[in-house]
Amino acid sequence: MSVAARRGGRFVRRLAHRLTGQPETSAAIWETIGLARHQDRPYPLDYIGRLWPEFEELHGDRLYGDDPAIVAGIGRGVGGPVAVIGHQKGRDTAERTYRNFGMPGPEGYRKGMRVMALAEKLDLPLITLIDTPGAFPGSGAEERGQGGAIARSMQTTLRLRVPVIAVVIGEGSSGGALALGVADRVMMLENSTYSVISPEGGAAILWRDAGKARDAAAAFQPTAANCYRWGIADAVVPEPPGGAHRDHDEAARLLGGYITRALRDLRAQPPAERRRLRRERYRRIGAYREVAAGDPAAIAAGRLDATTNGSPGTP
Amino acid sequence: MTKRQITVSVDKLRRRRPAESAPPRRLPADERSCPRCQSHWRAEEMRRNLRVCATCGHHFAVSARERVGQLAEGGPWVELWPELRASDPLQFVDLQPYPDRVEKAERGGSDEALICAELEIRGHRCVAAVMDFSFLGGSMGAVVGEKIARAAERCVDKGLPLVVITASGGARMQEGVLALMQMAKTVVAFEALHDAELPTIVLLAHPTTGGVWASFASLGDVTYAEPGALIAFSGPRVIEQTTRETLPDDFGRAETQLAKGQIDAVVDRRDLTTRIARVLAILDRPTGLDPPPAVTWAQHRAEKAAEVAKHLPDLSRRLVAKAKPRRPEDADEEDVE
Numbered sequence: 001m002s003v004a005a006r007r008g009g010r011f012v013r014r015l016a017h018r019l020t021g022q023p024e025t026s027a028a029i030w031e032t033i034g035l036a037r038h039q040d041r042p043y044p045l046d047y048i049g050r051l052w053p054e055f056e057e058l059h060g061d062r063l064y065g066d067d068p069a070i071v072a073g074i075g076r077g078v079g080g081p082v083a084v085i086g087h088q089k090g091r092d093t094a095e096r097t098y099r100n101f102g103m104p105g106p107e108g109y110r111k112g113m114r115v116m117a118l119a120e121k122l123d124l125p126l127i128t129l130i131d132t133p134g135a136f137p138g139s140g141a142e143e144r145g146q147g148g149a150i151a152r153s154m155q156t157t158l159r160l161r162v163p164v165i166a167v168v169i170g171e172g173s174s175g176g177a178l179a180l181g182v183a184d185r186v187m188m189l190e191n192s193t194y195s196v197i198s199p200e201g202g203a204a205i206l207w208r209d210a211g212k213a214r215d216a217a218a219a220f221q222p223t224a225a226n227c228y229r230w231g232i233a234d235a236v237v238p239e240p241p242g243g244a245h246r247d248h249d250e251a252a253r254l255l256g257g258y259i260t261r262a263l264r265d266l267r268a269q270p271p272a273e274r275r276r277l278r279r280e281r282y283r284r285i286g287a288y289r290e291v292a293a294g295d296p297a298a299i300a301a302g303r304l305d306a307t308t309n310g311s312p313g314t315p
Numbered sequence: 316m317t318k319r320q321i322t323v324s325v326d327k328l329r330r331r332r333p334a335e336s337a338p339p340r341r342l343p344a345d346e347r348s349c350p351r352c353q354s355h356w357r358a359e360e361m362r363r364n365l366r367v368c369a370t371c372g373h374h375f376a377v378s379a380r381e382r383v384g385q386l387a388e389g390g391p392w393v394e395l396w397p398e399l400r401a402s403d404p405l406q407f408v409d410l411q412p413y414p415d416r417v418e419k420a421e422r423g424g425s426d427e428a429l430i431c432a433e434l435e436i437r438g439h440r441c442v443a444a445v446m447d448f449s450f451l452g453g454s455m456g457a458v459v460g461e462k463i464a465r466a467a468e469r470c471v472d473k474g475l476p477l478v479v480i481t482a483s484g485g486a487r488m489q490e491g492v493l494a495l496m497q498m499a500k501t502v503v504a505f506e507a508l509h510d511a512e513l514p515t516i517v518l519l520a521h522p523t524t525g526g527v528w529a530s531f532a533s534l535g536d537v538t539y540a541e542p543g544a545l546i547a548f549s550g551p552r553v554i555e556q557t558t559r560e561t562l563p564d565d566f567g568r569a570e571t572q573l574a575k576g577q578i579d580a581v582v583d584r585r586d587l588t589t590r591i592a593r594v595l596a597i598l599d600r601p602t603g604l605d606p607p608p609a610v611t612w613a614q615h616r617a618e619k620a621a622e623v624a625k626h627l628p629d630l631s632r633r634l635v636a637k638a639k640p641r642r643p644e645d646a647d648e649e650d651v652e
Binding site for chain 1: 410556
């Protein structure tokens with residue numbers, strides 16, 4: 001609530017209610033997923049055009065090719081000169097095919113890393129805009145090192161000395177989203193989602209039936225409000241009434257305000273400290289239990305005594 | 316070891332006897348008969364062969380604790396942080412509640428998908444983090460992330476190398492987006508090792524896929540894989556469903572990944588300790604936190620020089636004073652030059 005209340009503005013009261021009220025019903029979660037994937041929802045290039053009117057898009061990873069599923073470049077506007085990287089989906093069939101439905105291959109992430117290095121060199125804050133169903137599953141992508149590209153993309157952002165802001169603007173699914181999601185501040189748009197896997201993918205694996213996507217969505221609870229509660233998102237950015245697709249200008253204006261504010265906070269930190277805190281932020285995430293070393297239940301199950309003293313060879 | 320074994324089906328006959336109820340330590344039949352060459356092994360033979368088929372070299376799955384035992388080669392080892400257990404932050408229910416799944420998996424003998432240990436590999440002290448595919452598909456949840464982070468921090472504290480063996484289907488979906496974030500957490504852990512200039516050796520066992528391959532498993536300084544291990548971000552089934560590609564049988568296998576430049580070597584399990592020990596021997600330092608010998612030597616010289624320099628002004632003055640009455644030969648030499 002504090003974040004929403006601090007912002008002030010027209011839509012904040014509704015958002016505050018959403019963040020502090022009862023957990024959403026499965027119907028509400030499914031509706032949010034629909035909004036996050038709405039075909040008229042603004043994509044990175046829509047935000048870039050409004051927030052950074054002077055923008056030079058950069059192409060190619062200098063290793064293999066150019067991936068249209070990732071747009072990257074440098075721009076001037078909100079926050080001064082910045083570097084921007086985002087997942088770009090397509091609006092019509094032709095563009096969707098061209099953009100590969102916003103599913104990047106390793107070339108896309110390597111292009112991103114190239115622009116991250118540029119941001120570091122020229123001391124530009126990095127803004128990432130996340131909107132992907134996941135990294136592209138294909139044999140070519142695998143051969144060219146999809147896994148390594150995602151890992152190294154995270155590694156590169158962790159090494160940056162410039163401020164990094166990640167914004168989930170639509171659907172953020174799996175490692176394909178997180179590759180661009182490691183940042184000092186993570187924001188989520190009100191109707192965006194962030195999840196370990198797309199609901200369809202989760203349903204296919206856990207329910208063994210891709211048709212159970214609604215059940216999977218209800219179980220993953222991937223909404224912005226929940227991610228804010230879990231500490232995955234630092235702020236939830238309000239959208240115009242009905243969703244960002246109703247009014248791109250207003251959606252961009254609201255997001256721009258949040259980015260300006262976050263950049264002001266981040267610029268006040270010394271670069272080395274900022275990087276240390278960025279790492280600290282991810283070091284802390286995760287909930288687990290600790291069983292006491294002398295827990296009778298665990299010992300009765302024969303699990304602890306055999307191992308804590310070090311057993312030579314096989315147990 | 317390389318001798319061809321004769322397959323005797325005594326085990327099979329013995330198992331059919333109704334009187335013999337399954338002894339507790341016994342592995343199920345499918346874990347002892349080779350799926351590739353149908354050779355059949357006694358439990359003791361399997362254990363001694365490091366769960367590799369002595370006839371055809373097929374690599375069977377190994378539990379995490381047995382793996383640590385293999386790395387230690389019978390030496391002592393201490394398990395680290397065995398008290399960490401999964402929690403259920405999302406109150407997740409799919410076909411069954413998550414806590415039930417965990418409990419069932421715990422009854423299988425391991426208590427998480429990753430165990431950490433401190434041990435010596437052929438005399439080289441190190442921290443090992445070993446994954447167990449039998450525990451919920453080796454999936455990475457908060458405990459795996461935390462243990463990797465702690466293992467890296469322990470390495471930094473003690474100046475030890477980190478040895479990681481992965482076997483995982485990826486992030487643990489039952490922990491939702493929190494499991495996804497463990498990918499970033501493990502990368503942070505490896506960054507700590509990077510900053511401390513400590514080596515990481517990663518062995519990719521079958522299978523290493525999804526979020527584990529897309530995070531710390533890809534970041535080893537030296538990356539090995541076991542023969543035939545599947546290494547991929549997206550598994551073959553997902554790819555075939557999404558793109559309608561038909562994939563070759565060797566898709567994503569260790570040998571393919573080697574040819575595509577994604578790993579350093581395919582290493583037979585029976586050679587693994589030797590290979591790891593060789594890397595550790597190459598990189599060995601007197602103790603992890605000590606600077607390398609060249610640095611120690613240079614520092615020693617520098618300290619000595621500083622000590623000399625302290626006395627230098629009056630020493631040189633004295634020398635100059637002594638040198639004043641110059642001998643004529645010296646003067647001649649100078650003139651020549």
